Amino acid sequence: MNVSDSEAIAGWYEEKGWEQAKSINEADEVIINSCSVRESAENRVFGLVNNLSKLKTINLELKKTKIILTGCMLRYSSKWLKEKVPNVDEFKKISEFHVSSSKFYVSKSQLHAYVPIMNGCNNFCSYCVVPSARGREISRPLRDIICEAERLAERGYKEITLLGQNVNSYGKDIKDFSRQWRDFVATQQFSNYKTKFKTLFAVLLEVLNKIVGIEKISFLTSNPWDLNDDIIEAMALPKIDRFLHLPVQSGDDTILKKMNRKYTAADYLKLIEKIKKIIPETIFGTDIIVGFPGETEKQFDNTVELCKKVGFKKAYVNIYSPRRGTVAFKLKEEIPFSEKRKRWKILDDLINK
Secondary structure, eight states, rough: OOOHHHHHHHHHHTTTTOOOOOOSSOOOEEEEOOOOOOOOHHHHHHHHHHHHHHHHHHHHHTTTTEEEEEEEEGOOOHHHHHOTHHHHOOOGGGGGOOOTGGGGOOOOSSSSEEEEOOOOOSOTTOOOOOHHHHHHHEOOHHHHHHHHHHHHHTTTTEEEEETTTTGGGGGTTTTHHHHHHHHHHSSSSOTTTTOOOOOOHHHHHHHHHHHHHHEEEEOOOGGGGGHHHHHHHHTTTTOOOSSOOOOOBSSSSHHHHHHTSSSOOOHHHHHHHHHHHSSTTTEEEEEEEOOOOOOHHHHHHHHHHHHHHHOEEEEEEEEOOOOOOOOGGGGGOOOOOOHHHHHHHHHHHHHHH
16 A cells, blocks of 8 residues: 555656656655554664654765655654654645546556555554544545546556455445446446446456456455455455455464454354355455464464465564553553564565575
8 A cells, every 4th residue: 555655656747847856866755655554663763763854964066955744654743753763854645646646657567556446444453553644444436546546547558456445345435335436437438337236346356357458457465354255255356456454363262362353263264165155166365363462372383384275475473562542552461572583484484485
């Protein structure tokens, strides 16, 4: 999502007549698009701003260079930000770049492009800051997404990746979808289009699957609790990528409950089997957190066993770190880092090697 936002910001500047600088010494403005999911990401921003400030003091060409901070770190108060990064010249929200219509101009790839379909999250997992960093779920209008995909196809793009914190819930915030659907079929090549799907994300996949020129459609990210039969059936369409990223986070029911994840390990395995039955060629990837507060060795072993049963081909294994402002930040049963690291290596060796 942050890569997509950065491409959109670059497109916004280029539409205004700016050019991307070849080096930092040529830059009139430096835009730092921050991530706030992990503390280490924020620390890298602090380090980068500090290094840029040092450069400005020793390089006369950079004296007037403006440092702009945007992205998820703007969830903090302006007072806090000014204290932490006093050398930033301007704090600017992503929305202030008015980037929604320009992002596809600056994709670095000539074949693949990101297409955001929604922003924000309503799920409030106990370890996660995304709802406060990105806000509540807001879906893009169906017509805007389809028009963007058609323009990308016309420009020669063959693959698109749909982006959202939870793509399965696309459209749930749209109160009058029937009216939006009428507007869509009235203005597109799908004037006689009918759909059997009732889940809006499944409808979107079905429509995108019909766009001439687009050969592959991927999406990130799905949550297990609302990946329903409608969406699974749509995933079987010919252009939909057979790699499915489906975060599990833990294979232990007690830890999943503490994480505020809305399923059990058995629920997850049942869903995997259902997908395999309908789309046997599906390859699975996942996210896992090790060392969540209070996670015992037996609870970690349950995660290992689940991973063996699923046979993930790729996993983003994350060592838990407390994030201020989350429910889990208040949990006191901290796991020693050496133990977290050991558990991380076990899963990384099991899945990613």
